[in-house]
Amino acid sequence: xxxxxxxxxxxxxxxxxxxxxxxxxxxxxxxxxxxxxxxxxxxxxxxxxxxxxxxxxxxxxxxx
Ligand SMILES: [Zn+2]
Numbered sequence: 001x002x003x004x005x006x007x008x009x010x011x012x013x014x015x016x017x018x019x020x021x022x023x024x025x026x027x028x029x030x031x032x033x034x035x036x037x038x039x040x041x042x043x044x045x046x047x048x049x050x051x052x053x054x055x056x057x058x059x060x061x062x063x064x
Contacts (some may be wrong), residue, residue, distance in 0.1 A: 018043040025049065 020042030031051045039046040 018045065 023040040037048045
């Protein structure tokens with residue numbers, strides 16, 4: 001397809017809701033401490049998150 005949409009119109013809500021089950025890391029999943037990258041296999045959105053040593057809580061850092 002030679003023509004592709006590159007942007008939404010101003011004011012249009014561009015954030016589409018992705019319902020893929022692997023869009024986000026499963027909240028129950030446990031990782032060793034470190035920095036991780038997760039990419040949704042459906043929409044391709046990638047984000048990184050850090051797993052702490054003490055709290056074991058995931059803090060997510062989103063990149064658009
Ligand atoms: Zn997705």
